[in-house]
Amino acid sequence: MSQDSGQKKVTEKDLKKAYWIWTLFNSSAFSMERMQAPMFVYMMSPIIKRLYGDNPEEIKNALVRHMVLFNTEPYIGIVANGVTIALEEQRANGAPISDDAINAVKTGIMGPMAGIGDSLNGATLVPILLAIGMSLSQDTGSALGPIFYIICYLTIILLLSYYLFRFGYKYGMAATRQLAEGGFKRITTSFAVLGLIVAGGIGASITALSTPLGYSAGEMTISLQAMLDGIFPRLLPFLLTLWLWWGMRHRGWVISRVLLVVFLVILVGYLPGFLGNILDIPWLAALRVF
């Protein structure tokens, strides 16, 4: 117990090591059955060695304790890893923290953080940076866009995930829960607003759907597409996108179903000539050889 002379303390070097192990290896032996558990143990290895290095029994317990299923979005959810390290440290110094308590904290954070992480990283940061990068290369096919994406994405996400890891370790469970429920929710909702605006912008610039239908009477030709463009440019892809969203949100369509729907709609629309393609999208026009 805690009558040991010195307090056991995780060093700065241990934390950095754990951070880099997790950043690199978080999915290296990913399996549907135990998900990220073996990698979580690897991440904990410098910590376990520091805290329980002289006690084989405690090492064994720690390994068994952390081999339970773990799964979160690895780079935002990393806050759970920080909290776990802080708890292990308190436990090693004699605080009455049971195995169940540690695992309850891990599962309590990893769930909500997985949702927040997916929406912040995969559904907001990545698409926004991709959209900006794609716009830099859209007309010319220049290398500037991909290089912009690689540098910006890695810089932002590495700094953010390191900050969250240290936040979890420093402030622990209560603050993290507050972050997940209160403050973070406000941040993610605001990011969602940004993400939606950018998604709308990308959508309008990369989707193409138009109709070649028209009506000719002597000299005069009326194009249905020109009329639609006069009312609401890019109306057809807009309606298609919203319809697919509605199907997923309110009818529970899975992605393969969505792909099938689009395929059938285009096929049924194309064969009798209701749908065509007017080449006003740079990437479509630039490379078209037919």
Added chain:
Amino acid sequence: MTFLQAATLSMFCYLGALTTPWFFGALGGWYTLTRPFVAGFISGLVLGDVQTGVLIGIAVQALYIGMITPGGAVPADLSFVSYLGIPLALVSGASPEVAVSLSVGFGVIGIAAWQVLSVGNAGWAHLCDRYAEAGKLDGIVRVNYLAQIGTFILRAIIPFLILYFGSGIADNFIGFIEVQIPWLVEFLGVLGGALPAVGIAILLFQIATTNRMLVWFVLGWVFVSFLKLPAVGIAVIGGIIAAVYYQFFSKMEAEV
């Protein structure tokens, strides 16, 4: 495609896999090298036509822009999309629309490959359980490296074989379609233009949890369709609106 080109591309396929640690883990791999936009650039570099590579990358990326991997469940396998679909389209001289369709096909095939790996990897977890019971920390650490065997077979060896031996077949196949079945190419053109709507709808589905939030999506759409703003401008305006939202509206919502 030469031996060296196929080997280089399959190395990138491996480095970019979700389960490969060597290039900043999934950050540098899955979220960077394996984004079709970046893969188009790299395929272009390796195959000697960066411009076409980037343009094909943009076309394919459009479809998969909203792709995230919740709980390891992949709706399409981006590794095969990016490093089989794109390079094969590039060496065949296919148009971006045909490249999109080809990539969708590889994306579907790849899901099966990923499922084999993520189920098979359970064996490593069981080995870790045995090491844990014996208190062998080093054993568990070693498994983190050994598990790369499966990933390497799936993401380097198999792609190499497909790229090296398949590029001639893909070239002939696509050439045959373009000459013999022109209506199919035109149909794929229309389909390739509409498919990005799937990517956008998925993105919308991920972000818009309530119907009310759709107004922001419509606003972004209008910025481009009516006002023709470039992406950087939209990101800046969107950032300002998000900051205002953070300061006022979400506070009001929190207080209710």
